[in-house]
Structures are given as C-alpha cells and as structure tokens.
Amino acid sequence: MASNEIRRGAAEMSIAMLMSGSIGWLVVSSQQSTENVVFFRCLFGAATMAIVCGALGLFRRKLFSWRMIGLTALCSVAIVGNWLLLFAAYSRASISMATAVYNTQPFMLVALGVIIFRERVTPSIVAWLLVAFSGLVLVVKVEPAVLAVPGKYLEGVAYAVGAAFLYAVSSIVTKRLKGTPPHLIALIQAALGVLMLLPFAHFDALPTSAAQWLKLATLGIVNTGVMYVLLYGAIQKLPTAMTGALSFIYPVVAIIVDRVAFGQKLAWVQVLGAALILLAAAGVNLGWRIVPQKRLSSTC
Numbered sequence: 001m002a003s004n005e006i007r008r009g010a011a012e013m014s015i016a017m018l019m020s021g022s023i024g025w026l027v028v029s030s031q032q033s034t035e036n037v038v039f040f041r042c043l044f045g046a047a048t049m050a051i052v053c054g055a056l057g058l059f060r061r062k063l064f065s066w067r068m069i070g071l072t073a074l075c076s077v078a079i080v081g082n083w084l085l086l087f088a089a090y091s092r093a094s095i096s097m098a099t100a101v102y103n104t105q106p107f108m109l110v111a112l113g114v115i116i117f118r119e120r121v122t123p124s125i126v127a128w129l130l131v132a133f134s135g136l137v138l139v140v141k142v143e144p145a146v147l148a149v150p151g152k153y154l155e156g157v158a159y160a161v162g163a164a165f166l167y168a169v170s171s172i173v174t175k176r177l178k179g180t181p182p183h184l185i186a187l188i189q190a191a192l193g194v195l196m197l198l199p200f201a202h203f204d205a206l207p208t209s210a211a212q213w214l215k216l217a218t219l220g221i222v223n224t225g226v227m228y229v230l231l232y233g234a235i236q237k238l239p240t241a242m243t244g245a246l247s248f249i250y251p252v253v254a255i256i257v258d259r260v261a262f263g264q265k266l267a268w269v270q271v272l273g274a275a276l277i278l279l280a281a282a283g284v285n286l287g288w289r290i291v292p293q294k295r296l297s298s299t300c
Helices: 002-020 023-029 034-055 066-093 095-102 105-117 123-141 153-175 182-200 210-237 240-246 249-262 268-286
Strands: none
Touching: 002 210, 002 240, 002 249, 023 066, 023 095, 023 210, 023 249, 034 066, 034 182, 034 210, 066 095, 066 153, 066 182, 095 123, 095 153, 095 249, 095 268, 105 123, 105 153, 105 268, 123 153, 123 268, 153 210, 182 210, 210 240, 240 268
16 A cells, blocks of 8 residues: 555656646746736645545534645645745746756755754765755856846845755644645645735736746646645655655756757856755765765774
C-alpha cells in the first residue's frame, strides 16, 4: 500500500513540475502587470477549487479548525508574496536565471530549520552552500543578452532570492497541514490571495485580446487549481528526498521553455553558475556528502 502511495505521489509531483515549467511563459506572454497576473491567477484558481471542493464534498465542518485556517492563511501570505516576487523577477532577470536563483530555496529551508527547530547543519551542507554561493556570484556577474527590462537584472535576482525564501516558509507550514485535503489548502490560499490583491489590481489595464485572457485562465485553472492539488498531494505522500529530487524537473523545463519561446541566450559564465546552483540544491535535497563524515574511533 505504501509503495502504491509513493508511486502515485511521484506521478503527481512529476506532472506538477512539468506544469510549473510553463508558468514563466504564461506570465510574460500575458503582457499584464505582476499584480494583475497574480490577482487573476488567484481568482481563476479559487473558482476552480471551489467547484472541485464542492464536487468532492469537502465543505464539511469537521475538516475546518482555527488551527488549519490560521496555518493556511500564513501559508497563503507566503505563497502570494512568492508569486509576486518570482513573476516580477521573470521580466527583469529572465525566466532561466530567475528559475536558477529561485532554486536556492533548499538553503532557505536549512536556515529556517536551524533558526526555528535548532537543527544541526552538517559540513556537507555548508560545502554545498559554498558551491551554490559561487554559482550565484557567476549568475549575477553578467547581464543576459536578451532581457524584457534592460538594466534591472540584479533587481530581478534579488526578487528571485526573496521568492525562494517565501517558498521555504510556505513549505514548512504545508508540512504542518498533513491530513488536510490539498484541495482545501489550494482553495483557501487562492481565495485569500484574491482579497489581498484586490486593492492593487489594475482594472484600467485589463487584457485586450482573447489570447491574453486564455493565458491568465490557464495560469489560474490549470497551473494553480490542478497543479497545486497535485503538488500538495505529492508533498503529503512522498519522502522529503524524493520530493526534492523530482522538483528539479521544473527548472529544466523552465529553461528549455525560455530558450524556445523567447530565444534567451546565456553566457557560458551564467550557464556554469546556474548549473552550480542546481547541483548544490540537488546535493542538499538528496543528502549527497562531499565532506567525509568523521568515524568514531573505537577503544579496546
């Protein structure tokens, strides 16, 4: 039974990560402000999840508690902030570079674990952190040849780092919601996102074509409603190491999409930097040791 659950979780995680890889293209090609993109993502996502939750009979009082609502609200603030920063980074640092920098999130999780849970940091994690930092230095060294907003590259990198931190916060909170249907988590997050962003949406600059509306609807219905049900369901089923390993489908797909859709050309220094960040993130997620563990000497 457990192996079947892991296989199902792996399939859900893989599909969710493939969907994630197309988000950057939907965001940039919608030609909307960051606030509008996130607002409509939440609006379409909440509508979708309300229908799904109603069909599954999840509007039952026993599934709700003040603890669940409070944790989900906290998670919602982190996720909405994450979307705002990451989507703003796409147009400034490019989808490829923003995605690579965004994958410093495992180190944010480690840092939060040390601060909040007093967890110990192994020498290998410190070594991987140095590898990731080296990659980050290489990434910020040269501005890409193709940018939607020239001269804003470092600002975009900073936004991606902030987005990674907020995703780490939401991951810690989501772990504490084990047992709560992922459909409800996604619904509450999206609904609260609508309320949070309503004062900041630009209703005087709405999409002017059916194609733009279709991209926003796809982002909300498919890449939010469907994707987050799969993602949260997978997180609750899979071991942390497997979740981390499968999450690397996302940056690979995002970089390919950026190259195909927008012709993003990266300098070799940036490619090397992105590779070092992704390698270091994989090392932390999968527990690879690059510093030999000290063996205890036995005494006779």
